[in-house]
Amino acid sequence: MPATPAWPPRSLPRLFVRTPLSDDAAVALDPGQAHYLGQVMRRAVGDELLLFDGTSGEWLGRIDVAERKRMSVRIERRTRAAETLPDLILAFAPVKRAQTDWLVEKATELGVARLQPVMTRRTNSERVRIERLEAIAIEAAEQCGRTTLPAIAAPLALEPFLGGLGGRRLYFADEQGGEPVTSTLAPGPAAILIGPEGGFAEEERAAIRAAPGAVAISLGPRILRAETAALAALTAYMALA
Numbered sequence: 001m002p003a004t005p006a007w008p009p010r011s012l013p014r015l016f017v018r019t020p021l022s023d024d025a026a027v028a029l030d031p032g033q034a035h036y037l038g039q040v041m042r043r044a045v046g047d048e049l050l051l052f053d054g055t056s057g058e059w060l061g062r063i064d065v066a067e068r069k070r071m072s073v074r075i076e077r078r079t080r081a082a083e084t085l086p087d088l089i090l091a092f093a094p095v096k097r098a099q100t101d102w103l104v105e106k107a108t109e110l111g112v113a114r115l116q117p118v119m120t121r122r123t124n125s126e127r128v129r130i131e132r133l134e135a136i137a138i139e140a141a142e143q144c145g146r147t148t149l150p151a152i153a154a155p156l157a158l159e160p161f162l163g164g165l166g167g168r169r170l171y172f173a174d175e176q177g178g179e180p181v182t183s184t185l186a187p188g189p190a191a192i193l194i195g196p197e198g199g200f201a202e203e204e205r206a207a208i209r210a211a212p213g214a215v216a217i218s219l220g221p222r223i224l225r226a227e228t229a230a231l232a233a234l235t236a237y238m239a240l241a
């Protein structure tokens, strides 16, 4: 028996980088990543890690420089091709910060392609920090094994959102009733729309229902919190897709 058992294996750190990856590429990690790998994960020259750049899949690399604030990695080989995700937009009226963060993290794990904040009459969060949401999505993608990041769009008012759907189906989660979710969702380009904590105003609800391709869906007899409703609808769609 070896003095240091090889089992269980140390799982490889997995990081998103903005440098395009390819065989034998040299990748300089940013100072935050260098600190995390060197000081937190105690990785050193010669150690392996996984990197992804959001477009070219996932790659195995080996640390070739490990200084306190500078670390670089030499790419050895591709471990996975880029995944193809269902063409799904999750449109949501931003809720409080912690709940919006949770929603972005979980939607990323579940494989959403695009997150679209939609400002409605009763939206109770006026400010959406896109950079913060992108950082949350990156961390979630690093942890769950995604090879792509969700696009996080700038907030839109409800009307331009409805006008810009370009023919995709719009599943409108309506707590006042709609088609049962499991018998209505179909694979194909779609958007799911979740309302704010205060619900949609009556004229907003009418405009959504009248939008081309809109179908009201029910997620059951209870009033769910907005982020719970988003995840329930997303999970149902992903199970089908």
Ligand code: SAM
Pocket: 172, 173, 174, 175, 176, 193, 194, 195, 196, 197, 198, 199, 200, 217, 218, 219, 220, 221, 222, 223, 224, 225, 226, 229, 230
């Ligand atoms: N203020 C509203 C009320 O009291 O009736 C509740 C709004 S709910 C907290 C936030 C959003 O989650 C809704 O606008 C809707 O999009 C979605 N939602 C919650 N429960 C739902 C359900 N059972 N079916 C479909 N959508 C639901």
